[in-house]
Amino acid sequence: MANTDWKAKSKKLKKKYKALKAELELRIHDAAAAVALTTDAPTTKTKTNAVSPLAPKGGFPELPAIAGVEFASVAAGIKYKGRKDVMLVRLAPGTAVAGVFTKSSTRAACVLDCQAKLAMKVPAEAGAAIVVNSGNANAFTGALGQKSVDAVTGCVAKALGVPASRVFSSSTGVIGEPLPHDRITAAIPDLVAGLNTDAVKMAAQAIMTTDTFPKGASATIEGDGGPIHIAGIAKGSGMIAPDMATMLVYIFTDAKIAPAALQKMLSRNVDDTFNAITVDSDTSTSDALLLCATGQSPAAPLQGATAKAFEAALQGVMLDLAKQVTRDGEGATKLVEVRVTRAASDHDAHLIAMAIANSPLVKTAIAGEDANWGRVVMAIGKSGAQADRDKLAIRFGDLLVAEKGWRSPKYSEEAASAYMKQDELLISVDMGLGKAKKSVWTCDLTHAYIDINADYRS
Amino acid sequence: MANTDWKAKSKKLKKKYKALKAELELRIHDAAAAVALTTDAPTTKTKTNAVSPLAPKGGFPELPAIAGVEFASVAAGIKYKGRKDVMLVRLAPGTAVAGVFTKSSTRAACVLDCQAKLAMKVPAEAGAAIVVNSGNANAFTGALGQKSVDAVTGCVAKALGVPASRVFSSSTGVIGEPLPHDRITAAIPDLVAGLNTDAVKMAAQAIMTTDTFPKGASATIEGDGGPIHIAGIAKGSGMIAPDMATMLVYIFTDAKIAPAALQKMLSRNVDDTFNAITVDSDTSTSDALLLCATGQSPAAPLQGATAKAFEAALQGVMLDLAKQVTRDGEGATKLVEVRVTRAASDHDAHLIAMAIANSPLVKTAIAGEDANWGRVVMAIGKSGAQADRDKLAIRFGDLLVAEKGWRSPKYSEEAASAYMKQDELLISVDMGLGKAKKSVWTCDLTHAYIDINADYRS
Structure with missing residues (x-):
């Protein structure tokens, strides 16, 4: 022919x-x-994606009601049709609020507003609220962006009788489109009327964008005088490479703890949880994590062993939510832990783990179930971290694949290929240099990532 | 159902x-x-990819013969069947050789060997040779890696009567597999017998891996007393994010110039050419660029205005080859220049340009022909460079899409979408802060990139 x-x-x-x-x-x-x-929730997206194969089995978990926290959500028609897209949270007077946010230099108006309000240190007695919309990020929207934030938070403040300086907001969705904030303010009466301690699942659904499942996690510890509960929700699927902050995450507890102590506890647990995940190396303009403590548990204020147990439980909830975001990585079919040990320094461990976790060549090999450890070597090499070719060892799960500057004599292509077929993978790198270690979580890079992102705006 | x-x-x-x-x-x-x-070349790969739609029209260019440089290539069966996979270059006595290499900490044995040999400063009178194989990178192959290099370069040295310290080698292909160097040494007699000043095109084909077309570029300037020629070839398609070096590139000239001056000229032109391209943000273990000057032009040694003209021509050839590598980026359908102007510093200009050029979200939007400038804002924000939301302006081609912290009032979705349909795109960012500028070249991220890389080893 x-x-x-x-x-x-x-x-x-x-x-x-x-x-x-x-x-x-x-x-x-x-x-x-x-x-x-x-399912019981009629809030599917118009442009539905199949639920991630990595979604937690059993669906959205049962979260404990947190005394002093009420949720509501409505369909305000911001961008999506026929699904809820605004959530409101009312926090009882006395609630301590802590937050961490994206370090992006082009961060959204609502992020700047949250940061300014937290810096004011308004006494917790005033009460507080959180209002979040999906479908529009209100980012790179000029002076109008702040006006939209003022309109929405001002309206919520008036409706709930709390100072506007205690109403925190987030917006998530497309960047650079004006936020139709009138649609949100018009929905505030319905939101206020719907406030309910049990409506957390619908709230988690209302903040979804390209997410394929709502994300929740909880923990309960025994305090001095009664139980202390933690419940959190998150959204995130793409543009995930948090920089000292997160995607959108809201965690609630009835613990008694002062705002400054709460902020400190939150900040020191972010690096090993939300800052340890990456989907695509792209950092959002809108990442925000708020941690709210109502103090309404019958237990005594946190201190000593209870404070330690609480912090461990909090870190568990944060890591659980962070991993759920990775499980819902756009197009993901594999959840991968990259574990670096014996690196020369903490900084190096982080560099190496992220170089591997963000490498398109490593991520496409994982998508193809190819035990291509040579690309792990490449990523270590490009990371900029100290490395000695002859001292490092690479494992896929328990399988030693490379050591002493070369493929391990025990290496079996068959065993490695069989391992790669699993949904959840562990890539370990022992640098053989020092004592620093770091685990990060990532997902594979598949055709579906491109499908989702080549026409996101259309 | x-x-x-x-x-x-x-x-x-x-x-x-x-x-x-x-x-x-x-x-x-x-x-x-x-x-x-x-075509005249029977050197197709067994696993052939369709030629990149961005390949230069007209195919491989006519390159001038460089006096003192001979090429040969053979099919040694390293990995590919039925195609040439080893090239040999003989350089006449008196040829000055300069090189730049990957900064990867896991760089290949042949790269370390080249660097050691160049550092020896063996007099140019000894003559020199370059031997390159495709199909196997001889990287992360332990002590055996250096033995393979010694075997191959030693064999070439003996056959050509030049010192082994003047035989430079490169290997490109899969990482972590032992190099079957016996197949190369067995082919040396055929290679030596085939040496020919006109065989440059076949040499360019022999060094291809996932490349879909051989890459060549040339320039001729008038020297004092006669013409001076430059001819170069390159390979590269994936794992392209050179770090102060390149992929595999060999450039030849008949100019008269001392080795130290040649090295200086090469080094100062790498940043704006080969270090200004990225396909996938992944840095190879094997990047190498050798520049060889035989001094056999009738023109006088380079100096003054001629040296300046020569350097400009050399930079042109380097940029041409670098852009050809990007045009052959794995799965590429669009060639994109990212041009940053008025950044606060050179470092910032580079950070911003690379953050945009490497962003998977920007690259998938380009693949989808979506004028998603919000993702350009995101990439600027995550770059770590100084940025003022209200001072920066973004253009797609001549179309102003964003300025003063928001979408430009002149923005037309229709015009922007029409522009995105072109094969070659320009994304300009005016930071409005200082005087630094930087252009980098990248390509889009398509399904074909994943197809190529999900089963590269199989």
Whole structure:
């Protein structure tokens, strides 16, 4: 057959391929819609993605009600049709609020507003509220961005009788579009009327964008005089490479703790939880994590062993939510822990772990279930961290694949390939240099990531 | 239909999809093979990719013969079947050699060997040679790696009668597999017999891995007493984020210039050429660029205005080759220049340009022909460089899309979308802060990148 005929044939095939792909996507969409119809929540996205294969089995967990915290959500029509897209949280007087935020130099108006308000240190007795919308990030929206924040938080403040300086807001979605804040303020009466201590799952659904499942986690510890509860929700799926902060996360507890102590506890646990995950190395303009302590547990104020137990439980909830965000990484089919040990310094351990976790070549190899440890070597090499080729060892799960500057004599391609077929993988690198260690979590890079992101705005 | 039925159906469809994809790839392969059969070079890869749509029109350029430089290539069966995979270059006595290499801490044995040999400053009168294989990177191969380098360069030295300290080698391909160097040494007699001043195109083909076209560029300037020629070849397609060095590049000239001056000239032009491109943010273990000056032009030694003209021509050849590597970026369908102006410092300009050029979200948006300038804002924000939201301006081509902290009032979605349909795009960011500027070149992130890299070793 002539060259041009081959080309024509190959072009025709490409069209057929596209058609089949479109059909497949339609089927997946229908299947997801069918799944959604069997759940209690009618809040599926118009542009539904199939639920991540890495979603926690058993769906959204039972979260304990936190005394002093009420939730509500409504469909305000910000961008999505037919799903809830605004959540409101009312926090009882006496609630301590702590927060960490993105370090992006182009951060959104609502992030700047939250930071300014937390810095004011308004006494907790005033009460507080959180209002969050999905579908629009209100980022890079100029002076109008702050006006939108003022309109929304001012309206909530008036409706709930709390100072505007204690109303925190977040927006998540497309960047650079004006926020239609009138739609949110118009929905505030409905939100206030709907406030309920049990509505946390719907609130978690209302803050989703490209997320395929709502994320929640909780813990309960025994305090002095009664139980202390922690419950948190999160959203996040793409643009995930938090920089000393997070995506959108809201964690609530009934513990008694002063705002300054709460902030300190939050800040020192962020590096090993939310800052230890990456989906695509891209850092959002809107990352925000608020931790709210109502103090309404019957238990005594946190101190000593109880404070330690609380902090451990808090870190557990934070790590659980962070890993759920990675499990819902756009297009993810594998959850991967990258564990670096015996690095020369903490900084080096972080550099190496993130170089591996963000490498497109490592991530595509994982998607292809290819035990391509040579690319792990490449990522270590490019990280900028101290490395000695002959001292480092690489393991996939328990399988030693490389050591002493070369492929391990025990290496078995068969065993490595079999290991790569699992949903959850561990890549360990022992640098053989010092005592520093770091674990980070990432996911694979698949065709679905490109499908989701090549037409996100359309 | 029940949920499980849907799942079964969707699984079945996935299989069908994969089958169709496999068939498609086979057709594309056949079509490419058919194309190759009509050209003069029978050196197609077994696993052929369709030629990049961004390949220079007109194919491999006519390169001037450089007096004192001879090329040869053979099929040694390193990894690929039925294609040339080793090239040999003989450089006449008197040739000055300069080089820059990857800064990876896990760099390959041949890179370490080249660096050690250049540091010896062996007089140019001894003559020199370059031997390069594709299909195996001889990286992370322990002590055996250096033995392979010694075997190959020693064999070439003996056959050509030059000192082994003047035989430079490169290897490119899979990492962590032992290099079957016996296959290369067995082919040396054939290589030596085939040495020819006109065989540069076949040499360029012999060093290809996932490349879809051989890369060459040249320039000629008028020297004092005659013309001075420059001819260069390069390979590179994936694992492209050079760090103060390059992929594999060999540039030859008949200019008369001392080794130290040649090295200086090379080093100062790398940052704005090969270090200004990125395909996937991953840095190779094997990047190497050698620049060889035979001094056999009738023109006088380089100095004054001629030296300046020569350096400008050299930079042109380097940039041309660097852009060809980006044009052949794995899966690329768009060549994108990211141009940052008025940044606060050179360092900041580089950070911003690379943050945009490496962002998976920016690159998938470009693949989807989506004028998603919000993601450019995101990338600026995460870069770590100084930025003032209200001072920066973003342009796609000539279209002003964002300024003064928000979408430009002149912004037209229609015009921006039409612009994105072009093969070659310019994204400009005016930071409005200082005088520093930087241009880098990148490509889009497509499904084909994942196809190529999810099963590279298989």
